[in-house]
Amino acid sequence: MKKYLGWFGLIARLVLGGVLLAAGLLKYQHLDKSQMAVRAYELLPISIANFLGIILPFVEIAVGILLIIGAATKVSAVLSGILMIAFIIGISQAWARGLSIDCGCFGGGGQVEPGTANYLPELLRDGGLALLAIYLFRYPQSKFGLDRNPSDGEQNNG
């Protein structure tokens, strides 16, 4: 079982990192829209939402790259876990309050025609990604990463 952990960690890293990197790059090209997407959640004061709309794609790109190359896996896992939980809260409250918005997860965003918002698949996806982040936090060792393996670490530190 233990020898498969590394491979599972690699898959978790690539999936979570790939999704974050793609989401960040798509939003990076349309930052006005990204700001609009954050505002549309009606959760934060407008100035903070606008600021977050600019910052978020950059954070996603950085964390995505770090996860894919497997550097600082544990910290990246914590950051992406926080992001996913924030997205889940944002989408849930939009759903509960009956807002009609596009989640803006991969670009897009803002208000949509009433009744066309589709929140459940977004929540399931973010929930799954959050589980991957938790897994990587618990077991950060994985194949083909730049982080040192804990087993090597023990040897070297000793």
Added chain:
Amino acid sequence: MVKENPGKDSFTRNLVIAVVVGVVLIMLVPTILSKQTNSSAKIPANVSADRGYGVVFNGDVKDVPVVDIYEDFQCPICMQFEKLNGQYIESLITEKKATVVYHTLSFLGPESINAANAGACSADEGKFLNFHRTLYANQQAENSGAWSNDVLVVLGQTAGIASKNFTSCVKNLAYKDWVSNVAAAGAKANVNSTPTVFVNGKELDRNTEYFSADKFKAAIERG
């Protein structure tokens, strides 16, 4: 041997982390700065910074409702809105029954920026409304190359603008900074969709008032 390897590994790893974080930060800072309102940007005729950098008609007419319209020339729903209510809005302007402020947002991509910039150039020629109408009448798929600056110059001629200034203004994106000021002001006004219409600062009801000519008219007259 045992001592060398871990040192090397951590160094590479830390260097990679530093490079990734560093590059992202270096890209982030100018982006944040470019999103700030640039108060020294050149602004076109009839534009008021106090009114969110919009193109203003009847700004000095008293006791009439103020109608703020946020739109993106490339947005298909804005085109439908224009088809339904455009003529009525223009009549409000010509009959001096309302102050109308057009905010040309540009969140749909590069050709939205081209179009908004050309709109500003047309305001300088006193032909904003003609040009506005012409653009919507010729709207194509987003960023399909339909609104390159060369095409926008030709559309300007269709709208009755035949000046060299207009041509160079469009081709040089002379009002690029103004376009981003309009976008920043729209963000501050919490505009999350186009078209968005405020009458005396109050947004119309998205479920009913945008796409019914009667209800739209009633909302404006109510003030």
